[in-house]
Amino acid sequence: MSAAGSPPLLDVDHVGMTYSVGGFFRRRGVRAVDDVSLRLEAGKPEILAIIGESGSGKTTLARMILNLATPTHGAIRFLGNDVTRIRTNRDRMAFMRQVQPIFQNPFEAFNPLKRIDRYLFVSARRFAGARAVVDVQAKADESLRQVGLSLTEVRGRYPHELSGGQLQRIAIARALVSSPSLIVADEPVSMVDASLRMSIVNLFKALRDELRVSIIYITHDLATAYYISDRVLIMQRGNVVESGDARAVLDHPQHPYSILLKSAVLSPEDVDAPKKLVGAAGFSPAIAISNVE
Amino acid sequence: MSSAAASAAADARLSPERVLTVRDLRAYYRTNFFGMSREVRAVDGVSLHVDRDEIYGLAGESSCGKTTLIKTIVRAIRPPLDVVGGSVAFHFAGRERDIYAMSREELQSIRWRHLSYILQGSMNVLNPVRRVRQSFVDFSHRHIGKPMPEFLRLIEDHLDRVRLPPTVLDAYPHELSGGMRQRVTIALASVCRPDFIVADEPTTALDVVVQRDVLAMLREVQREIRSSMILVTHDIGVHANVTDRLGIMYAGRLVEEGPTGDVIRNPRHPYTSHLVTSLPRIGDVTPKRGLEGAPPNLAAPPEGCRFHPRCPLAIGTCRAEAPPMVDVAPGHRVACWVTAAPTAATVQ
Numbered sequence A: 001m002s003a004a005g006s007p008p009l010l011d012v013d014h015v016g017m018t019y020s021v022g023g024f025f026r027r028r029g030v031r032a033v034d035d036v037s038l039r040l041e042a043g044k045p046e047i048l049a050i051i052g053e054s055g056s057g058k059t060t061l062a063r064m065i066l067n068l069a070t071p072t073h074g075a076i077r078f079l080g081n082d083v084t085r086i087r088t089n090r091d092r093m094a095f096m097r098q099v100q101p102i103f104q105n106p107f108e109a110f111n112p113l114k115r116i117d118r119y120l121f122v123s124a125r126r127f128a129g130a131r132a133v134v135d136v137q138a139k140a141d142e143s144l145r146q147v148g149l150s151l152t153e154v155r156g157r158y159p160h161e162l163s164g165g166q167l168q169r170i171a172i173a174r175a176l177v178s179s180p181s182l183i184v185a186d187e188p189v190s191m192v193d194a195s196l197r198m199s200i201v202n203l204f205k206a207l208r209d210e211l212r213v214s215i216i217y218i219t220h221d222l223a224t225a226y227y228i229s230d231r232v233l234i235m236q237r238g239n240v241v242e243s244g245d246a247r248a249v250l251d252h253p254q255h256p257y258s259i260l261l262k263s264a265v266l267s268p269e270d271v272d273a274p275k276k277l278v279g280a281a282g283f284s285p286a287i288a289i290s291n292v293e
Numbered sequence B: 001m002s003s004a005a006a007s008a009a010a011d012a013r014l015s016p017e018r019v020l021t022v023r024d025l026r027a028y029y030r031t032n033f034f035g036m037s038r039e040v041r042a043v044d045g046v047s048l049h050v051d052r053d054e055i056y057g058l059a060g061e062s063s064c065g066k067t068t069l070i071k072t073i074v075r076a077i078r079p080p081l082d083v084v085g086g087s088v089a090f091h092f093a094g095r096e097r098d099i100y101a102m103s104r105e106e107l108q109s110i111r112w113r114h115l116s117y118i119l120q121g122s123m124n125v126l127n128p129v130r131r132v133r134q135s136f137v138d139f140s141h142r143h144i145g146k147p148m149p150e151f152l153r154l155i156e157d158h159l160d161r162v163r164l165p166p167t168v169l170d171a172y173p174h175e176l177s178g179g180m181r182q183r184v185t186i187a188l189a190s191v192c193r194p195d196f197i198v199a200d201e202p203t204t205a206l207d208v209v210v211q212r213d214v215l216a217m218l219r220e221v222q223r224e225i226r227s228s229m230i231l232v233t234h235d236i237g238v239h240a241n242v243t244d245r246l247g248i249m250y251a252g253r254l255v256e257e258g259p260t261g262d263v264i265r266n267p268r269h270p271y272t273s274h275l276v277t278s279l280p281r282i283g284d285v286t287p288k289r290g291l292e293g294a295p296p297n298l299a300a301p302p303e304g305c306r307f308h309p310r311c312p313l314a315i316g317t318c319r320a321e322a323p324p325m326v327d328v329a330p331g332h333r334v335a336c337w338v339t340a341a342p343t344a345a346t347v348q
Helices: A058-065 A089-098 A116-127 A133-146 A164-176 A194-210 A222-228 A246-251 A256-264 A268-272 A280-292 B003-014 B066-073 B104-110 B132-144 B148-161 B166-170 B178-190 B208-225 B236-242 B260-265 B270-277 B316-320
Strands: A010-021 A028-040 A047-052 A073-078 A099-102 A182-186 A214-219 A231-236 A239-245 B018-033 B036-051 B055-059 B081-092 B095-098 B115-118 B196-200 B228-232 B245-250 B253-259 B326-329 B332-334
Touching: A010 A058, A028 A058, A028 A073, A028 A239, A047 A058, A047 A194, A047 A222, A058 A182, A058 A214, A089 A099, A089 A116, A099 A164, A116 A133, A116 A164, A133 A164, A164 A194, A194 A214, A194 A222, A194 B270, A214 A222, A222 A246, A231 A246, A231 A256, A239 A246, A239 A256, A256 B208, A268 B236, A268 B260, B018 B066, B018 B228, B036 B066, B036 B081, B036 B228, B036 B253, B055 B066, B055 B236, B066 B081, B066 B196, B066 B228, B115 B178, B132 B148, B132 B166, B132 B178, B148 B166, B148 B178, B148 B208, B178 B196, B178 B208, B208 B228, B208 B236, B228 B236, B236 B260, B245 B260, B245 B270, B253 B260, B253 B270
Parallel strands: A047 A214, A047 A231, A099 A182, A182 A214, B055 B228, B055 B245, B115 B196, B196 B228
Antiparallel strands: A010 A028, A010 A073, A231 A239, B018 B036, B018 B081, B081 B095, B245 B253, B253 B332, B326 B332
């Protein structure tokens, strides 16, 4: 599939984003993303984790990849086409068919007054070309089955009738309706319970292996990133400070910030440590960073 | 002070001093619309105790009743939530008092001074149209009761303890980052040096670095003023690092309780085992599984042990009868028919 010379699936080329804040007289720029480059190859599905603290520019980067925000410099190319150059509605639909988002909070992602199956039906009509009611329902059912649900369980239900884990599965099913080649998931499990989190995480693995979808997995949870991702990118204040093979980077982080992140992970194994969590010396770097902000 | 009272006080210093005793607490949400009544048993028969200078952790998935339990403990309840049975007794200043037997004035006098509560979503609880300084005055000036300049100096010293500069006093909440706002809330909850702090998910939605920072400070402040604390979070990693004893809740009931180390190293209830073993860890790539099935509906909980529909070990008895809490080791109690089969001698 990926013959030499064919364009990569996603090419983020020295991208940056500066927000302008303040009033007319005191306008200043806040640089959310400074200079980030990354590349996903076509025909080689992988899970790329983007890790960083809040305010490190992870979400801004995701919004730029989804073409919800326009980078102030640099370019993002999807299969060789610059996404900021999309002008016609048809091109935009074609792009959205290929690149689908999953958001952080499943309770906020769906309108509480609308039935949940509606989202699947609309996506099937818009992106999967289904016209007849039977086809629309068959398409919705097919993608629900890919996440371990079925249309009979979901039909006619409102978001409040479903648990966070189920809603997040439905959000993933909705993203799968158009058979995308890239899914951008922004903190998809941080609002889901610990006991259900692993079933969502395992689902991402299955999407990569069975449906051959590439996934950009944005998180601050190093443990799940270690568990599912092939590559990681560690971001700090708009810049990539370390990247590479997930296992190698997280087992032996090199950059001081990556080391700090890893040391801040609270693990159940710490219960055997002679001294429990204490402040003072061990934390000065963390405090220094949070005070700079 | 008589010699008898003095020796009793000395005894209390040696043996752990009990600060909170909860006995068989039941709190239900009751609604009645057009003759249709509905009862959600969010807390159903919970007994626990907390000693002085101890952090008691509560873990469990969402909608298992953690937040309802602690709202009931601090008597921050509003209809439709109602306490239908059991008691909550605090031991403040040498007297045991049931919080539900107190008058409004009594309750106001112990709140903040003796008992403070860090609400869930603590980064969003500050009044957005008042400066942090005014929030401190609103909450704690009447309890501390010092002249204003001295009071403000005290506040500044206290903010220094959570590593915040005095300049935050002049800021509005939206001018501070999430981590700073949570630290302000923690400072607010601990400024009167209360005997008891209840913290509901104080660090969720913070990233790992700030979370570790905030937890370390919370623990430091707690150790310094020797208060007791209930810390609610579903993150077992936090419990391993912070709490002394850990209670696991499932569907409105406590299913396991013990010293945090014992519970995490040697979980006895199948639900606890699942919680502990399903966590991904750095350096471990073995496949992990999520729990099958959905949390039970508390309006119509399953008969018997509430975990049995999702339990891999369930046997016939589990479907029929709820297991009692049984001691399996000193201080370690479990409610399970299979892993802690009660004999006549061990039933409490």
